Amino acid sequence: MERQQNHVVQYNIGPENRDYSIGSGFYMRISDDLRKSVVFIGYEDNLEPAKIKCVGTGFLFIYKGLTYLVTAKHVAYQLGEFPFVIRVNSIRGEAENVHADQIEWFYHDRESVDIAVTPCIFQQHKYDALYLPEELVKRIGEYNLGIGDVCYTIGLFGLLYGKKRNHPIVFTGNIALLPEGEKIPVKDNGGTKYIEGYLVSSQSLGGLSGAPVFARPTTDIALPCLESTEKDVSGERFSLSDVFLVGVWSGCWYLNPDQILNSEIGMGEDIKVPIGVGVVTPIENLIELMESPEMQKKRDDFITKRDSRYAASLDSAKSPENLQHKEDFNSLVSEAAKMKKQDDKT
Secondary structure, three states: OEEEOOEEEOOOOOOOOOOHHHOOOOOOOOOHHHHOOEEEEEEEOOOOOOOEEEEEEEEEEEEOOEEEEEEOHHHHHHHOOOOEEEEEEEOOOOEEEEEEOOOOOEEOOOOOOOOEEEEOOOOOOOEOOOOEEHHHEOOEEEEOOOOOOEEEEEEOOOOOOOOOOOOOEEEEEEEEEOOOOOOEEEEEOOEEEEEOOEEEEOOOOOOOOOOEEEEOOEEEEEEEOOOOOOOOEEEEEEEOOOOEEEEEEEEEEEEOOOHHHHHHOOOOOOOOEEEEEEEEEEHHHHHHHHOOHHHHHHHHHHHHHHHHHHHHHHHOOOOHHHHHHOOOHHHHHHHHHHHHHHHHHO
8 A cells, every 4th residue: 555645545456356146247158150250271181181281260251341351461471372272161061161262362551460351252051151240349448348358269279170060169368468559579480570469368279370359348337335334336347248359369479398298298399389378460450451442442343343243133134142142252263363364464
């Protein structure tokens, strides 16, 4: 305790006293629908049971009426313009490997932002996939989101991603540190780069890069102080049932195993284990990218082409629904490839 300006400042960092009979508690379970927004990204490999070697995670996102695939920039860099595979669950009950080639990725204009986006449509009548709406986006600081709040990272578990169907895993942790303007140092190809983000305390394994990170905000409610004879109140903290999209998983740090893992279990010094702290790119960086002039132009061009095709379908008495069903991911890929070849000629 210390005195400042004749006022007594009291500190209380002990455990919270709660009266659980009034309904306060902690919500841990999340909706299964959130897991349906997650897809796995990798390379075709006939030696694997699912004919794919998964290397990263992506999630489906809808913004201003158009749909996108979001992942980490370093995952998109690894894929480059080479053919790769997106593994998504189908409504038949099994996963399907959707082939992609010459994808046009879009990046934030700041090199320190580890996010990549590409237009993407999966047919709703064919795939058991959901797009996260922009209404689910909340920045840290909104809705009392901050350090200590529970967060969930949903993505690829490299040791068990499912032979017949995607099984996204949910890692639970909490927001651990907001660097307040400082960039976070991470290793990159033997060197060090600095990225924008915040830290979460959560276990993970390789392959989680690009996964969506959700957080559950808390709210403070003034209640009568049960242990005081005075008419003061104490702030009771409640966990809300809602979760919000707060960021994109970028990566974590790995160290050599401790003495027990190394000597007793025999993992060996060449094995690296996560230290339980990860880097998350703030969701506001994704919104900044979606609002960039390049992405706005891309949306305008797509809407113009879509409207012209819709008008043509009316003239030819085609069903608009059938036209929409043909606008799957592969059709966008083919169109992007044709546009890129035309640009190369000029």
